[in-house]
Structure formats: C-alpha cells, structure tokens
Amino acid sequence: MKKKDFILIIVILIVIASTFGINYFVNTKSGDNIEIYVDNKLYKTYSIDDEEEIKIESEEGYNIIKIHDHGVEITDASCPDKVCVHTGFITKPSESIVCLPNKVHIKITTQNKENDKNEEDVISN
Incomplete structure (x- = not known):
C-alpha cells in the first residue's frame, strides 16, 4: 500500500x-413525556417518570403499554405479527413504537425550553 x-x-x-x-x-x-396516539389522535400524555400499565382497546384490538424505568414498552397486543411487542423498551426521544394493525403510535418527546414561546417562523400574505 x-x-x-x-x-x-x-x-x-x-x-x-x-x-x-x-x-x-x-x-x-432524555425524554420528558410519553405521547400515545390512537388512530392518529393524541390519546394521552404521560410523564416519563410515571410507573403505569395502560390497556388501550379499540375496534381493531388491544395493546397493553407499560411505562417504567424512564421508558415505555408494549408488553402485549392483539395484532398477529407482534412487531410492536418485539420493538422492546424505548427510552430516547428518537425512538418510537408503532402498532399498525391497532393504529397505536407511542413516542417519547422532550420539552424544548427555548422554543416554548409561540414565535412565528414565516409570515405569508
């Protein structure tokens, strides 16, 4: 060489x-909140510090979501492929869990202190 x-x-x-x-x-x-969406609508927001087990039931099926140890996971679901269950435990804002058959989406969000003001980025006429 x-x-x-x-x-x-x-x-x-x-x-x-x-x-x-x-x-x-x-x-x-680290994330601050866990947002759970069902059918593209915000179902509920939880603190990442919570210790809860939530069962979400809809026409499509059910998901059991467990919030613990500063993260979240789906422990059981009625969907046939169980991709959401196999996604595992997430703790970072860049991660999410999606269950397409049951239309459930879970994501971890942060509160950006700098952007809390409602400032306009673009003004159009």
Whole structure:
C-alpha cells in the first residue's frame, strides 16, 4: 500500500468515528413525556417518570403499554405479527413504537425550553 492509501483510510476512519460521536451526543438527551396516539389522535400524555400499565382497546384490538424505568414498552397486543411487542423498551426521544394493525403510535418527546414561546417562523400574505 502506498502512503496515499493509508491517508485515505485514516480520513475515512475519522469521518466514521466523528459520525458515531455526533450521533451519540445528539441522542443522549432524555425524554420528558410519553405521547400515545390512537388512530392518529393524541390519546394521552404521560410523564416519563410515571410507573403505569395502560390497556388501550379499540375496534381493531388491544395493546397493553407499560411505562417504567424512564421508558415505555408494549408488553402485549392483539395484532398477529407482534412487531410492536418485539420493538422492546424505548427510552430516547428518537425512538418510537408503532402498532399498525391497532393504529397505536407511542413516542417519547422532550420539552424544548427555548422554543416554548409561540414565535412565528414565516409570515405569508
């Protein structure tokens, strides 16, 4: 290998390492709330510090949601494939659980203190 090949490999490794580092620091924020949506409508918002077990029943079926240890998971569902159950325990704002057959969507949100003001971004005429 030539000197230019080693330099190219080192540059690529630095880019990969910096990408993982940035991703790690961006996703280390902890969530504040858990939002549960049923049929694209907000069902209820819970604090991430709560310890609860919720059963959501609809025409499509049921989901049992457990909030504990600063996160949330679906422990049981009536859907045939159980993808939502196999998603597991989520704790970060970038993660979510979706049960398509039962139309349930769970996501972790943060409260951004800087954007609490209702400021207009764009004004159109």
